Amino acid sequence: MPSTHAVTNQVPDLVDTDLAADPPLLEAVAREGAGWSLDALHDTGRRAGSAQVREWADAAHRNEPRLRAFDRVGHRVDEVDYDPGYHALLGEAVSRGFAGAVWAGADGLGSPPRPGQHVARAAGFLVWSQAEAGHGCPVSMSHAVVPALRASPELLAQYGPGLVSTVYQPGLADPASKPGLLAGMGMTEKQGGSDVRTNTTSAVANADGSYTLTGHKWFTSAPMCDVFLVLAQTAQGVTCFLVPRILPDGSRNPFAIQRLKDKLGNRSNASSEPEFDGTIGFRVGDEGRGVRTIIEMVACTRLDNALGSAAGMRDAVRRATWHATHRRAFGSALIDKPLMRGVLADLTVESEAAVTLAVRLAGAQDRAPHDPHEAAFRRIGVTLGKYWICKRQTAVVGEALECLGGNGFVEESGMPRLFRESPLNSIWEGSGNVNALDLLRVLSRESAAVEAYRAEVEAASGADHRLDAAWKSILDELRDPAEERARWLAERMAVVLQGSLLVRHAPTAVADAFVGSRVAGEHGAAFGTLPRGVDVDGILARAPLG
Structure with a gap:
C-alpha cells in the first residue's frame, strides 16, 4: 500500500459497549427505587451498544420511510414502508417494555405494579434511545396513550391488552387479532399548532355511539400505528377521539395520507398529514373536555422528551470523550490537554444534571398515584424538566461535535444525525414558550405544586450558600411572575432544582462545578468555561464510559 494511504491516529469505532455503564444513571435508578432492574438495564445497554443495532440504526436513516398511497390497481392503502432496521429497533423496544407495558398492572391488564417500574422503564428508554x-x-x-384511555373504560378494555403487550407485529390488521398494538396521536392542524382549541376538524355523532370525523391533521407521527388519539370539534368544543386504522369489522378506516414531512431530523420515523373524510372515531372522555382528557398523555410524553434529550446528551458526551481518549495531537492524547478536559468536564456536568433530574421525575411518576406530594411535584417538575433539558441538548451536542473536529462533521461519525435530532424534543409536545406559559398556569392555579417544588429545593437548604441565594431570588420573582419573564423563571427554577438534586446526590466535584457555573453564574457563554479550581478529574470520572 502506498505510504500516502497509511491510516494512523484515527479513532476506533465505538461499538460493542454497554451504554448503561453510566455512573449517574445507575446511581439515580437505585436511589429512585428500581435497583432491582439494573441487570436488565445493563442487558439493554449492551444490546443498544452492539454493532448489530448500530447497523439497524444506520440503515433506518439511510433508507427513509416511503409513502405508498395506492396499491397496484389503484385502491387507496395509505401505508408507509420502512427499512427492516426500523422494525427491528421497534421490536426490541417493545419487547423490553418501553412502550405501554409499564401500565399493565396499574390498569388491571396484567400483574400488579412493581415499585420503581416507571423508573426502570425510564432508564431503559434513556439507554435504548441512544441507539x-x-x-x-x-x-x-x-x-402515553394508556392513561388517557382511562377516561373511557370500555375503550381501555378493548384496546388496552394490545397496548400493554410486549409483542410488536408490523402491518395493519384488525386490532382484535393482533398480539400487540402501537398508538400515535394527531393533535395539531395547519392553522393552530399548539393552539389546539382552534382546530377545525369536526366530529358528528352517529347512532351507534361512534363519531364521523372530517378534517386535515398537520403533524401525525408514526402513521402505521394501529390507533391514534386525535382532537376534533363537537358542538361542545374540542373533544378527544380514538381513531383506529382498521375498524372492528375489519374494514379500513379512511386515513388518507397526503404526504410525509420532509424533516430536519428524526428521519427514520415518518410524520404525516392524514385527511379524515368519513373517518370513524370513538370518543375518549366527555365532549368538550378533549384537552383535559389528554393532559395525562401530555405529562408522559413530556417526561419522555426530557429522557430523550438526556439520552442525546449522554450519547454526545460519550462520543466526544471516546474521541479525545483515542486521538492524539501535539504530542499527547486530546484527553490529556487541559483545555479539552475543561470542555469535556463542562459537558459532563450538564449531562449529569439532565440525567439526575429526568430520573427523579420518573420516580415521581411511580409514586404519584399514592403520594399527593409526588403527584404535585411531578406536575411542576415535568414542565421544568421538559423546558430546560430539551433546550440544553442542542448546545451540548453542538459542542461535543466540535470536540471531534472535522471527523465529527461527516455522517459516518454519527454526530450530524445526533445534531439534527437535537432540537426535536424542545418542539414536540409544546415549544419553549408553551411550557413557560404552562409554568405560569401552575404557579397561579396549583399551590400544591409550588409547595412541592419548594420542598424539593429546600431539601438542600444550607448545603451551599450560592444555591440558597438563588432560591431567594426565585422567591422574589414568584411574588409577581410576569409573562415576559416566564422563560427566565422556567430556566432559573429548573437550574436551581438540578442544583438541589446534585448537591444532595452527586459527588462534590460535580455539585460544586454545577452550582458555581450554572447557579452562581461563574461561567462563560460557551462550554469549557467552568470556574477556576473545579475538580476536573473527579468530574470526568462521571462521564459515560466507552
Missing part, C-alpha cells in the same frame, strides 16, 4: 431516536416516537406515544 436510535426516531423509533422512540411511537414507543413514547404508545406508553
Whole structure:
C-alpha cells in the first residue's frame, strides 16, 4: 500500500459497549427505587451498544420511510414502508417494555405494579434511545396513550391488552387479532399548532355511539400505528377521539395520507398529514373536555422528551470523550490537554444534571398515584424538566461535535444525525414558550405544586450558600411572575432544582462545578468555561464510559 494511504491516529469505532455503564444513571435508578432492574438495564445497554443495532440504526436513516398511497390497481392503502432496521429497533423496544407495558398492572391488564417500574422503564428508554431516536416516537406515544384511555373504560378494555403487550407485529390488521398494538396521536392542524382549541376538524355523532370525523391533521407521527388519539370539534368544543386504522369489522378506516414531512431530523420515523373524510372515531372522555382528557398523555410524553434529550446528551458526551481518549495531537492524547478536559468536564456536568433530574421525575411518576406530594411535584417538575433539558441538548451536542473536529462533521461519525435530532424534543409536545406559559398556569392555579417544588429545593437548604441565594431570588420573582419573564423563571427554577438534586446526590466535584457555573453564574457563554479550581478529574470520572 502506498505510504500516502497509511491510516494512523484515527479513532476506533465505538461499538460493542454497554451504554448503561453510566455512573449517574445507575446511581439515580437505585436511589429512585428500581435497583432491582439494573441487570436488565445493563442487558439493554449492551444490546443498544452492539454493532448489530448500530447497523439497524444506520440503515433506518439511510433508507427513509416511503409513502405508498395506492396499491397496484389503484385502491387507496395509505401505508408507509420502512427499512427492516426500523422494525427491528421497534421490536426490541417493545419487547423490553418501553412502550405501554409499564401500565399493565396499574390498569388491571396484567400483574400488579412493581415499585420503581416507571423508573426502570425510564432508564431503559434513556439507554435504548441512544441507539436510535426516531423509533422512540411511537414507543413514547404508545406508553402515553394508556392513561388517557382511562377516561373511557370500555375503550381501555378493548384496546388496552394490545397496548400493554410486549409483542410488536408490523402491518395493519384488525386490532382484535393482533398480539400487540402501537398508538400515535394527531393533535395539531395547519392553522393552530399548539393552539389546539382552534382546530377545525369536526366530529358528528352517529347512532351507534361512534363519531364521523372530517378534517386535515398537520403533524401525525408514526402513521402505521394501529390507533391514534386525535382532537376534533363537537358542538361542545374540542373533544378527544380514538381513531383506529382498521375498524372492528375489519374494514379500513379512511386515513388518507397526503404526504410525509420532509424533516430536519428524526428521519427514520415518518410524520404525516392524514385527511379524515368519513373517518370513524370513538370518543375518549366527555365532549368538550378533549384537552383535559389528554393532559395525562401530555405529562408522559413530556417526561419522555426530557429522557430523550438526556439520552442525546449522554450519547454526545460519550462520543466526544471516546474521541479525545483515542486521538492524539501535539504530542499527547486530546484527553490529556487541559483545555479539552475543561470542555469535556463542562459537558459532563450538564449531562449529569439532565440525567439526575429526568430520573427523579420518573420516580415521581411511580409514586404519584399514592403520594399527593409526588403527584404535585411531578406536575411542576415535568414542565421544568421538559423546558430546560430539551433546550440544553442542542448546545451540548453542538459542542461535543466540535470536540471531534472535522471527523465529527461527516455522517459516518454519527454526530450530524445526533445534531439534527437535537432540537426535536424542545418542539414536540409544546415549544419553549408553551411550557413557560404552562409554568405560569401552575404557579397561579396549583399551590400544591409550588409547595412541592419548594420542598424539593429546600431539601438542600444550607448545603451551599450560592444555591440558597438563588432560591431567594426565585422567591422574589414568584411574588409577581410576569409573562415576559416566564422563560427566565422556567430556566432559573429548573437550574436551581438540578442544583438541589446534585448537591444532595452527586459527588462534590460535580455539585460544586454545577452550582458555581450554572447557579452562581461563574461561567462563560460557551462550554469549557467552568470556574477556576473545579475538580476536573473527579468530574470526568462521571462521564459515560466507552
